[in-house]
Amino acid sequence: MGYIYKAAVIGGGTMGGGIAQVISFSGLPVIIKDINQDMVDKGIEAARQVYASRVSKGKMTQNEMDQKMMLISGTTTYEGFDDVDLVIEAVTERMDIKKAVFKELDEVCPASCILTSNTSALSISELGAATKRPDKVIGMHFFNPAPVMKLVEIIPGLETSEDTINDVMEFTSGLRKMPVRVEECAGFLVNRLLMPFFNEAVFAAQEGAASLREIDKAVTDRGMPMGPFFLADMLGVDVCYHVQHILHEEYGTRMAPAKLIDKLYAAKRWGAKTGAGFYVQDGTQDEAFAEKAIAEVQAETGIKGTSFSFERLILPMINEAAYALQEKVASPNDIDIAMMAGAGMADKSGPKGPLALADEMGLDVVVAKLEELQAELGERFRPAPLLKRKVRAGHLGVKTRKGFKEYSGELETV
Ligand SMILES: NC(=O)c1ccc[n+]([C@@H]2O[C@H](COP(=O)([O-])OP(=O)(O)OC[C@H]3O[C@@H](n4cnc5c(N)ncnc54)[C@H](O)[C@@H]3O)[C@@H](O)[C@H]2O)c1
Known part of the structure; x- marks a missing residue:
């Protein structure tokens, strides 16, 4: 059973920024990586907005918000990926793009790192097959807006190991979300x-x-x-x-x-x-x-x-x-x-x-x-x-x- 000390999110779009906020809120450091610096900044800004709204509602202090924001960093390279334990891919919904990202992640992340995808409809087994670690590839389907919606569908692929499933279920509960295991099928x-x-x-x-x-x-x-x-x-x-x-x-x-x-x-x-x-x-x-x-x-x-x-x-x-x-x-x-x-x-x-x-x-x-x-x-x-x-x-x-x-x-x- 592995433990997740550091995470990364690929893609700073609609889902990526919200997911990074959720991870930082649980107390873990998280890197947002995008191909485009503007989108990295947008992702970080989206997380900041969620915290700012909590501060304005009196749910957290400015100081607490600053602490949480310090957990989020951004990059357009894979700097800092050599010690990540779990990655959530939230890039454009296209198999060719996602496969390329998974191949890159397979190269730059430690062998123990779990690679997850927030895909809404693409095959997790196919993404797993693009890597040398299909046992560590799994779907983690958040709902929009990620900071609000409690459910995360956890979708093992054909080769995903029980250890990976258990680790990701536990990690998701740690994010104060509700993980539900779903066997791979269209639409989950x-x-x-x-x-x-x-x-x-x-x-x-x-x-x-x-x-x-x-x-x-x-x-x-x-x-x-x-x-x-x-x-x-x-x-x-x-x-x-x-x-x-x-x-x-x-x-x-x-x-x-x-x-x-x-x-x-x-x-x-x-x-x-x-x-x-x-x-x-x-x-x-x-x-x-x-x-x-x-x-x-x-x-x-x-x-x-x-x-x-x-x-x-x-x-x-x-x-x-x-x-x-x-x-x-x-x-x-x-x-x-x-x-x-x-x-x-x-x-x-x-x-x-x-x-x-x-x-x-x-x-x-x-x-x-x-x-x-x-x-x-x-x-x-x-x-x-x-x-x-x-x-x-x-x-x-x-x-x-x-x-x-x-x-x-x-x-x-x-
Ligand atoms: N929007 C939703 O309601 C929703 C809900 C659940 C799941 N999803 C899924 O989440 C994923 C992301 O969706 P979104 O709505 O956030 O998309 P989006 O278009 O808002 O963001 C995608 C981001 O990925 C970046 N990107 C593209 N190629 C990249 C690469 N090779 N490396 C790094 N970054 C790259 C883009 O620059 C962009 O910032 C999709 O798989 C989608 O199906 C979306």
Whole structure:
């Protein structure tokens, strides 16, 4: 079991600066390395901003902030990498760039150093294979903004050793984050489960089942922190587009993107970053774009006036959670924890993951509703085999004290 005394972050962009702040906050020295001095400075400045906000809220003193900032250094070379214990790569999401970085890291870092990647979608096993230490290469997927979001998905590659997994789980807990081990699969856990929910919201909108605002409201009315379109505009419609296409490529038809996403993407309606996405953000762009695009999609597909319900959105997420469970991507508890901490899943009673929600609905009800939607809307709603198996076994959820999870207490006599 190794110990992490010094860390480095590669890339001073959106994620790198925040991750460096998180590491320094835990008391460890951290180097930010970028190819571009401006980005090194931006990364350090981003960390400073997080601390400055804590100081202004009275959560820390100026002196404490200065101490923490002294732990962060910046470089455009690999100076200081000869004694780092763990590196988090957060460079541009391109396999060729990341592989080159991993090859360089393999040369300059000590043989004992763990190399991690914050990639959202690329193969950890492939990155490991680019080095002479695939046993020490692992995914560490932070969420944006890194200083705020508690979840970190820990993704071992095919060759990653148990020692590396344990060290990185412990290191992540030491950062006051919540590590969840996820077996390598497209979208890992949170994006894999969140996207079918978002994609179905887009289907519902493009088919005129409900308006964008009605759909967002139906979601927040159930206790979730924000609606799918509001969220997509914030995360970037371009990011959602890319992730949805990767999932489609990997999992097939049930993940086929709704056409409206492609239309928004092609028109650079990427959300807050371009001034407009599903909604108009800055008032200078075409307010009626989404409506026109929806009419176009309806003319192209001939599908309109389908039914809307909250279940239509949440069931694809529950179904995908069942697929992930079936593939042993994570445990039932970890799936719910990841969705609560990484995607804000909740109902009116507070945070609640999709499997707990399914157990409350009753797995027999979940399967029956999925089959109804399959008949109305298509194959993407076909229930996952594990769901049907559980129903056949009489594991129906809270009402039988056994579903995805186990519940204590007497069975109610009905
Ligand atoms: N932005 C998000 O919401 C988010 C969330 C989770 C994970 N991620 C992942 O984190 C990674 C970084 O994303 P980001 O949004 O911070 O990107 P970004 O574009 O904001 O920053 C990337 C940085 O990498 C630097 N860079 C490029 N090539 C480099 C090299 N060879 N060596 C050193 N630095 C190099 C760039 O100069 C830039 O500063 C990606 O893999 C992305 O998928 C992003």
